[in-house]
Amino acid sequence: MRLFKAILEAQNLSLGASAMNMTASSASYRLKNLEYAVGSDLFVRTPKGMRLTPAGEVLSRHTQKLLGDVEAMHLELSDYSRNLKGSIRLLANSSALNSFIIPSLARFLVANSSINIDLKELDSPSIVSKIEDGEADIGVVADQAPFHHLLSELYAVEWLVCVVAPSHPLAANKEISFTQTLEHDFVSMERHSSNFIFLENQARLAGKALNVRVHAHNFSSVLHLVEAGVGVGLVPASIAEQAVLEQRISSISITEPWATRNLHLIMKKESAEIELIREFADILLHDPQVVAARAIYPQPGAASDGFAL
Incomplete structure (x- = not known):
């Protein structure tokens, strides 16, 4: 939300990113995630700079109050949290x-x-x-x-996304169904993890098997194996964000409602x-x-x- 406000005030993506001490590519990725989350474009680019869309106008009206409330709550809660x-x-x-x-x-x-x-x-x-x-x-x-x-x-x-190596056949897709991903080998979290249990159950409901080539002990390991081309993974978008920004992996939206x-x-x-x-x-x-x-x-x-x- 602070990035959205910075871009709005600067009317420029690069200047807004600079105000937030981040690169333009990182700001662009975060803005795309925000637009994906709200289901609509928030800005249009014009010769005079970035202008709000109708959806952006709605978000803008709430942003300042939200950020003020967050800061006030953070200060108020920190006053008594030190005594716990x-x-x-x-x-x-x-x-x-x-x-x-x-x-x-x-x-x-x-x-x-x-x-x-x-x-x-x-x-x-x-x-x-x-x-x-x-x-x-x-x-x-x-x-x-x-x-x-x-x-x-x-x-x-939170929303789950499919992550693949940039060279993977699925990498060209912007969105894909979970059923389609099941045609490929998977990299997953450990068998006892809630992430694997959830995905295995969704595969069972879809009437297909989840073909896991390797179970990794954390999401960082999953991303590393996906990057190497071992298989596809389904992880929270926030977990994949940095690797996507660095273009080490590609992120694809999942169309099933349960992904959000x-x-x-x-x-x-x-x-x-x-x-x-x-x-x-x-x-x-x-x-x-x-x-x-x-x-x-x-x-x-x-x-x-x-x-x-």
Whole structure:
């Protein structure tokens, strides 16, 4: 959102990128991702510079207030986060963990030396069960898992993309169905990872087998193997972003609706009544990067000021 604002003020992509201390190619990629997310072009290029489209006008009206609210929330939450003490059990699926949770936790833990986090990755249905049974305090799950009986807030929105080596036959496509990708060899996360479990289930529903040549232990390894031409991968767009910018891999949109997923932060009512857990949940919900991810997909049910009891 800050990049969008910078381009708008400069009326020029390169100048906007410079104001954000990034290269023009990086800014262009991020802008394309934002336009893909909202489903419409935001700017048109004219001899006098970049001008907003009607969709861009709508986004512009909300951007300044959003950025101001994010900064205000960040300052307000940091005032009391420094006083938190204790230990929290946090579960997340692989997409949430790598795209949002790890960056948020890094910032939070550096600023809060008196809090320890017991962090584990599980698939979304298992996380719901653990929360229900009181074996964890907070969970972040995809909306495919039923959790209506638990307290929940929209946490972030992420989308899965197909990544391939630039020389791969699929690289020329701008979008592709998951069924089409199943005609090719895959590089996937480990068998117990929530990412692999999810993709294997989608392949089963499509009536096809997921032919995995190798299971890698993290997304970085998946991207490295994809770059080498071992196979195709399905990863969160944010994970692939840097490698795509460096033109080491190509990113292709997946046409299935499930490729775009709402991630929800869930907990039991009893957990939300514990001040430490409730305040930590609010800090996760209002991390600036997470707020920006939600803002790309404005919708009913977006995170409020916190969990209402």
